[in-house]
Amino acid sequence: MAAPPSSDAERQRDKDRTRADILDVATREFADKGYTGARVDEIAERTSTTKRMIYYYFGGKEQLYIAVLEQAYLAIRALEAELDVEHLEPEDAIRRLAELTFDHHEAHPDFIRLVSIENIHRAEHIARSEVLAGLANPALDGLTQILERGRAAGRFRDDVDPLDVHMVISSFCVFRLANRHTFAAIFGRDMLDPDRREHYRRMLGDMLIDYLTRSTTRP
Amino acid sequence: MAAPPSSDAERQRDKDRTRADILDVATREFADKGYTGARVDEIAERTSTTKRMIYYYFGGKEQLYIAVLEQAYLAIRALEAELDVEHLEPEDAIRRLAELTFDHHEAHPDFIRLVSIENIHRAEHIARSEVLAGLANPALDGLTQILERGRAAGRFRDDVDPLDVHMVISSFCVFRLANRHTFAAIFGRDMLDPDRREHYRRMLGDMLIDYLTRSTTRP
DNA sequence: GCGTTAACTCACTAGTTCGTACATTAATCG
């Protein structure tokens, strides 16, 4: 039987598949153990290829880690770009945006872990990545528009910065995942308990609306 | 000249001083590099004693790390215990409590880093520590009282859980420190910029008050 | 003074861990 012509799924040698395989395993390993804790040999072992290929395709542990970060951030940004809240009232749009972040972080714990890990390393790898340094956030544009609409309609206060609102949403959603272990160990409460999920999800939206709709002047 | 009687600062051999020295250096090293990234040899070198003493006093790298965590948490809790807001109106008491956490986290970045690191390790070391597992939080008791007073006076909504409020305060204050590097790398904003400090500090209090004083019923 | 012990020093090792030299095999192309 002759070897099938290229563009075949059964080729024994496949650049893209090997690369993707390594990247996939590495993402789990780095998210699980951290950059320093992750072992190149262990990544290689869980791959269907060998350690030599990691160095062949990525160059080294650090470049592999940067590639993992890039892939993770780009995937997240692609999802955020799908946000469509132009047809919603400002209040509902804010809630929708917050809930998207809430759901999103909950669905991607590995990403949150990678971000925590990268912060421990003072974002030095992000700084070293041409792809990531200064990568724009599409969700932030949507947020800016929502706040503008709400303000124009006289329903939102006029002294809020979109990035500050984004920070509040992120802090709530990130903390819930990133600090769940110490929080549970100290307070005995699992912030990811499904029974409390709706409560938190609604609470975040309530807080944002309460803050945004409160008049600027304050006793 | 006879050797001075004990309880002397110039003794060549001093159990407590050596232990404290190791713990101090280890705290910085673990906070800086993470548990896996920290090197026992490097800790030893920055100490005025030798590596052998680390094993003599603490038993190993992991026990040393746990001792570091215990000391860090106990110091924090001691500070929190000084909180005195009983003489304040509920609104002011909430703001005071939030600002205490805000200031506190900002003043102890190493502690925040240790908490992040411990979460990456899924709080396994806290769980292994008899001192830390289930350590009560005095600030939480204060918070409970404040909320009760505010509710009794008809000024706070009656459906809030103290631990949820604590979570919101923590998430805001922790995020500002723990995620400052990726946040700055992606958005170009330093959340620790002194020029924005007062803004964030006030914003947190505003958000809490807006949420707590909003009536439960909602359109 | 003197023996005992707690505190301390030094040199060493067993096991890891990242990375690479070198050999080999599959795909591709004239």
Added chain:
DNA sequence: CGATTAATGTACGAACTAGTGAGTTAACGC
């Protein structure tokens, strides 16, 4: 088909890293 190159596998090594064996010295009670 034969040669060239891209992709892959094997084996190894240099440097690091947590931990220890065994001896040494200061402090302290008597």
